Amino acid sequence: MLKRKKFFIGGLMLVVAMSYLGFMGFQNSATYYYTVSEALAQGNAIYERNLRINGLVVDGSVERVPATSTISFLITEADQTIKVVFSGVVPDTFKDSADVVVEGRFDETGVFQAKQLLAKCPSRYEPEEVETTKR
Amino acid sequence: MGTIGYLALFLALAASLYSVIAYFLGGKKKQLVLLASGKNALLAACGLLTLSITILMISIFRHDFQIEYIASYTSRDMSVTYLLTAVWAGASGSLLFWVWLLSVMAAIIVLQRRATGRELVPYAASILMIVQVFFVFLLISVSNPFHRLPFVPADGRGLNPLLENPGMIFHPPTLLAGYVGLTIPFAFAMSALLSRRFGDDWIIAIRRWTLLAWLSLGVGNIVGGWWAYLELGWGGYWAWDPVENASLMPWLVATAFLHSIMMQRRRGMLKIWNMVLIILTFALTIFGTFLTRSGVLSSVHTFGQSNLGPLFLGFIGLSLFAGFGLLYYRSEDLKGEAEMESMLSRESTFLLNNLLLVGATFAVFLGTVFPIISEAVRGTKITVGPPFFNQVNAPILLAIILLAGICTLIGWRRATPRNLVRSFLTPVIFAVIVVLVLLAAGITHAYALIAFGVCAFVLSTILYEWFRGTRARHHTRNENYLIAFFNLLGANRPRYGGYIVHISILLMAVGVVGSSVYAIEREATLKPGDATNVGRYKLEYINTDTYETASRLVVASTLSVYNSDKFIGTLTAEKYFHRSYDQPVTEVAIRSTLREDLYVILLNAEEDGTVVLKLLVNPLVAWVWIGGIVFIIGGLFAFWPDRRRALAAPVRSGEGG
Numbered sequence: 001m002l003k004r005k006k007f008f009i010g011g012l013m014l015v016v017a018m019s020y021l022g023f024m025g026f027q028n029s030a031t032y033y034y035t036v037s038e039a040l041a042q043g044n045a046i047y048e049r050n051l052r053i054n055g056l057v058v059d060g061s062v063e064r065v066p067a068t069s070t071i072s073f074l075i076t077e078a079d080q081t082i083k084v085v086f087s088g089v090v091p092d093t094f095k096d097s098a099d100v101v102v103e104g105r106f107d108e109t110g111v112f113q114a115k116q117l118l119a120k121c122p123s124r125y126e127p128e129e130v131e132t133t134k135r
Numbered sequence: 136m137g138t139i140g141y142l143a144l145f146l147a148l149a150a151s152l153y154s155v156i157a158y159f160l161g162g163k164k165k166q167l168v169l170l171a172s173g174k175n176a177l178l179a180a181c182g183l184l185t186l187s188i189t190i191l192m193i194s195i196f197r198h199d200f201q202i203e204y205i206a207s208y209t210s211r212d213m214s215v216t217y218l219l220t221a222v223w224a225g226a227s228g229s230l231l232f233w234v235w236l237l238s239v240m241a242a243i244i245v246l247q248r249r250a251t252g253r254e255l256v257p258y259a260a261s262i263l264m265i266v267q268v269f270f271v272f273l274l275i276s277v278s279n280p281f282h283r284l285p286f287v288p289a290d291g292r293g294l295n296p297l298l299e300n301p302g303m304i305f306h307p308p309t310l311l312a313g314y315v316g317l318t319i320p321f322a323f324a325m326s327a328l329l330s331r332r333f334g335d336d337w338i339i340a341i342r343r344w345t346l347l348a349w350l351s352l353g354v355g356n357i358v359g360g361w362w363a364y365l366e367l368g369w370g371g372y373w374a375w376d377p378v379e380n381a382s383l384m385p386w387l388v389a390t391a392f393l394h395s396i397m398m399q400r401r402r403g404m405l406k407i408w409n410m411v412l413i414i415l416t417f418a419l420t421i422f423g424t425f426l427t428r429s430g431v432l433s434s435v436h437t438f439g440q441s442n443l444g445p446l447f448l449g450f451i452g453l454s455l456f457a458g459f460g461l462l463y464y465r466s467e468d469l470k471g472e473a474e475m476e477s478m479l480s481r482e483s484t485f486l487l488n489n490l491l492l493v494g495a496t497f498a499v500f501l502g503t504v505f506p507i508i509s510e511a512v513r514g515t516k517i518t519v520g521p522p523f524f525n526q527v528n529a530p531i532l533l534a535i536i537l538l539a540g541i542c543t544l545i546g547w548r549r550a551t552p553r554n555l556v557r558s559f560l561t562p563v564i565f566a567v568i569v570v571l572v573l574l575a576a577g578i579t580h581a582y583a584l585i586a587f588g589v590c591a592f593v594l595s596t597i598l599y600e601w602f603r604g605t606r607a608r609h610h611t612r613n614e615n616y617l618i619a620f621f622n623l624l625g626a627n628r629p630r631y632g633g634y635i636v637h638i639s640i641l642l643m644a645v646g647v648v649g650s651s652v653y654a655i656e657r658e659a660t661l662k663p664g665d666a667t668n669v670g671r672y673k674l675e676y677i678n679t680d681t682y683e684t685a686s687r688l689v690v691a692s693t694l695s696v697y698n699s700d701k702f703i704g705t706l707t708a709e710k711y712f713h714r715s716y717d718q719p720v721t722e723v724a725i726r727s728t729l730r731e732d733l734y735v736i737l738l739n740a741e742e743d744g745t746v747v748l749k750l751l752v753n754p755l756v757a758w759v760w761i762g763g764i765v766f767i768i769g770g771l772f773a774f775w776p777d778r779r780r781a782l783a784a785p786v787r788s789g790e791g792g
Contacts, residue, residue: 006478011490018494018531022501025526026519033506033516052518067660069738069747088658089369089736089749092297092719103520 031103036077052103053082053112059096072111075100086114093119137202137281140190144281147183147238148271150176155264162257162330170257174245177260180267181238188235191228191280195221201287204228204280210293212686212715216304217294223307224294226428226443227280232308233424234270236315237263240344244319252340258326259319266318269450277443278428296713296720302362310355310382314420316348317389321417321458324410328461333406333468338396342629343774345396349389350770356382357763368721370656370734370751372759375524380503381423384496388416391492398485401547403472407462408489410469414458419496421451479550484542491535498527525651529582533589536644539637540593543600561599566592586648590641597634624772632773639769642762649731649755656751663744670752672733673697677705679740688712692737692746696726708737708748732756 036055039046055075062073070087084102094100094117104114154176161169191204195218200206208224223229241263245256274280294303320341327337359379360372373379392412398405425447462469475482501508502519509517544558569591570584578584601620608619624631659667661676668674675695682689691709695702706724713720726733731754739747 007475007483007486010478010487014487014490014494018498018527021527021530022498022523025523028526029520029522031518031520033518064739067739067741067745067747069658069749089738092368092721095718 033101036075036082037080039082040080047106047108050103050105051112052101054099054101055082057094057096057098057100062096075102082112083110084112084114086117088115088117090117091119095119136190136194136197137199137283140187140194141275141279141281143183143187143190144271144275147180147187148268148275150180150183151238151264151267151271154180155261155268158257158261158264162261173257173260177238177245177264178242180264181242184231184235184238184271188222188231191231192219192222195219198291200289200291201283202280203282203284206284206288206291208291208294210291210715213294217299220298220303220307221294223311224298224303225280227274227278227282229307229311230270230274230278230424230428231280233311233315234267234274236312237267237270237318240315240319241267249340252323252336255323255326255330255332255337255340258329259322262322262325263318266322273443273446277446293715296711296716296718297366299720300362300366302358302366306355306358306362308355309351309358311424313348313350313352313355313382314385314424316344316351317385317416317420319348320345320392320413324413325458325461328410328465331465331468333465335400338399338409342393342396343776345389345393346770346774349386349393350767350774352382352386352389353770354763354767356386357760357766361760361763364756365723365725368723368736370654370723370736370749370753372756375499375502375521377503378423378427380499380524381419381426384499384503385416385419385423387492387496387499388412388419391489391496392416394485394492395489398482402482404475404482405486405489406469406471407466410462411459412489412493414455414462415493415496417458418451418455421447421454425451476548477550479545479552479555481542481545481547481550484538484545488535488538488542491531491538495528495531495535498531499524502527532644533586536593536640537589539640540589540596543593543596543634562592562595565595580652583648583652586644590645594638594641597637601631601634628775629773632769632771632775635769635772636766637769639762639765642758642765644762646755646757646759646762649758650753653754654751656749658738658747658749660745660747667750669733669750670731671698672752673700674706674735674750676746676748679744679746686714688714690737690740692740692748694724694735694748696733706733706735708735710737710740727757729757730754 031050031052033052033054034042036053039051039053053075055077058074058076058081062071064071068087069089070085071090072083072085074081074083076082086102086104099120101118102112102114103116103118104112107113154173157169157173157176160166161173194202195205195209196215198205198209198211204225204227205221208221208228209218213221221228223232241260244263245260249256323337323341327333356379359382363374364370364372389412392409395405395409395412399409425443428443428447475486477483502523506516506518509515540562544562545555566588570588573584573587578587601623604623605616605620608614608623609616612619612622614622655670657669659669659674661667663676663678666673666675673696675697677693677695679690679692681691689709689711691707693705693707695705697703704726706726708724709722711720711722721736723737724735731752734751734753736749736751737746738749
């Protein structure tokens with residue numbers, strides 16, 4: 001019986017340790033995920049937080065700052081738009097009307113300063129585009 | 136032609152369905168006639184699916200663009216090799232490939248002559264055919280690869296140029312073969328429960344299948360990481376993307392399973408636990424197959440929105456419910472034959488290794504689906520990023536690696552403190568020396584020191600074990616050391632293959648730690664003639680060349696690389712602009728050595744020759760890929776048929792590790 005107790009206590013300690021790791025990791029990286037319109041509906045609360053925002057790149061809105069890796073563009077969803085500034089490695093899949101997720105914060109002027117830019121996605125193909133090429 | 140392919144799917148559905156019933160009833164009532172007709176139906180289904188996938192391939196090669204799938208994923212200018220990969224480039228094609236692999240494996244299962252577990256085949260075949268029915272049904276109903284467009288496009292959309300990489304040839308099929316292969320141990324486990332054959336037969340029957348599937352899944356993941364590193368151009372190889380996680384999870388649980396079945400064979404323990412692990416593994420493979428083909432989680436490589444979701448979730452729920460339900464009803468009969476005797480035993484290290492692997496899987500699962508959970512519970516999506524996965528998993532994985540070393544040193548049943556001290560002494564001293572040397576070399580990062588120390592410890596336990604075995608053979612059989620060493624390894628392939636895999640994990644761990652702790656990155660804007668430093672390297676920007684090839688415009692920036700003022704070569708970072716595909720492709724320049732990779736990304740090239748570059752130095756990355764190759768060698772070594780097996784008595788035979 002004593003042996004069982006030992007194994008039980010050992011297992012419990014393991015679970016506690018893993019939960020602790022999980023909790024700390026969670027605290028350091030939990031990020032709210034909004035679409036453009038959801039983010040704007042949050043009001044002033046969005047200025048305090050690290051956020052991920054999903055939207056489509058507005059056609060023709062991508063501007064490059066010469067001789068830097070900085071770009072700015074608009075993302076849209078449900079008729080609302082947010083201006084995003086990002087510097088770094090722009091994924092090859094990023095282009096007009098790409099579906100993107102940006103992670104970062106809003107600055108005081110309401111521009112979203114992105115630290116990370118994700119664009120879907122090498123193996124994604126929308127069937128309807130086949131039809132548009134036909135028309 | 137496509138119509139025949141679609142028709143073949145219908146017939147395959149009927150044949151599989153018949154096979155499910157015939158095998159089940161035949162197994163239950165022990166009617167040989169029914170079993171024989173079940174087998175024929177299973178083989179017919181395999182033939183029909185082969186016909187179907189062959190027709191898809193022929194149609195791809197004949198550019199039959201009226202088939203929507205072919206118009207979406209291929210074009211006239213694609214090379215033969217990449218046309219071949221189009222079979223698994225999209226959702227419905229890859230599902231067809233999935234179920235075709237399943238039907239081939241099922242055919243091998245029923246045709247194979249086997250010494251043990253023959254009685255398990257009928258129910259197992261029945262279960263395999265249930266899975267097959269589900270997938271063929273998906274193909275017929277919601278994900279038809281032969282769906283025809285109302286018109287014939289002149290050309291297809293072609294393959295995304297980002298996917299034009301050998302990775303596209305190896306990554307999807309190895310991953311899928313891994314997923315599919317893990318269905319087989321599940322089917323045998325369920326068969327064992329159904330037929331009340333609770334012995335070790337089912338485990339003996341599927342060990343090598345499981346090993347091969349697990350190896351394939353592991354290779355698929357490594358190739359995926361290598362591909363991302365070369366092609367996606369952000370300097371990393373693993374991003375904790377939901378789809379990556381989806382293929383890591385079944386691999387982790389299958390790893391636990393491969394270890395815990397050793398416990399059952401050696402000591403008759405953990406019988407219920409083995410069942411739990413294999414049910415989870417199967418559910419996770421289906422979950423992984425599903426996640427890639429649904430839009431539920433935003434990922435770099437989903438196939439786009441689809442209506443497969445409810446069907447898949449229903450099937451996963453059903454498998455879990457049926458699996459665990461059956462296990463519950465039979466649990467009385469699955470009592471272990473032995474109890475844990477001591478905390479200080481190989482059994483307890485195996486148990487701990489299992490708990491940690493499942494714990495890591497659970498953490499990955501939670502992090503992956505957290506957005507869905509939080510949206511369901513609180514109405515807001517909360518995502519957790521790579522820091523979560525790294526913080527949780529790094530310590531767990533390190534503990535698992537440490538256990539692999541401890542396990543080697545501890546005997547079965549019970550170890551006494553005194554012989555522990557003796558066997559631990561050498562490896563611990565070796566690890567301490569390695570840490571001291573690293574400290575002297577200027578490595579002061581605590582995490583890196585701990586990780587490298589642990590790896591050194593585990594490596595020395597394995598090498599020490601090999602050395603002792605070789606020496607013993609040398610003395611008792613008078614073989615010279617080299618021959619003794621190879622005979623030792625050959626004498627127990629599963630065991631020594633396992634050790635080789637452990638070494639491969641160590642190599643990968645060293646690569647991962649080095650490249651995540653000591654990576655240097657910076658951005659530089661350079662005019663021709665400018666120079667900049669990164670790490671030990673000086674890079675001098677020469678010029679940017681723009682030229683056209685048959686299919687694309689190439690922008691290529693060339694740099695001279697100096698290591699401490701010594702010229703060591705040039706690097707060319709490029710961007711391709713394809714004429715037929717509206718998307719640039721960034722080709723990074725990599726100078727790879729065993730010590731570190733110099734990785735240059737061309738971010739931007741201006742008209743006047745000014746370029747914006749991202750420069751990275753990734754230490755020890757090469758060891759991740761070297762580890763991958765060793766992983767394949769070790770896995771195949773363990774898989775390779777053992778000549779002794781034919782003679783082995785059905786008692787608990789030696790297969791430690």
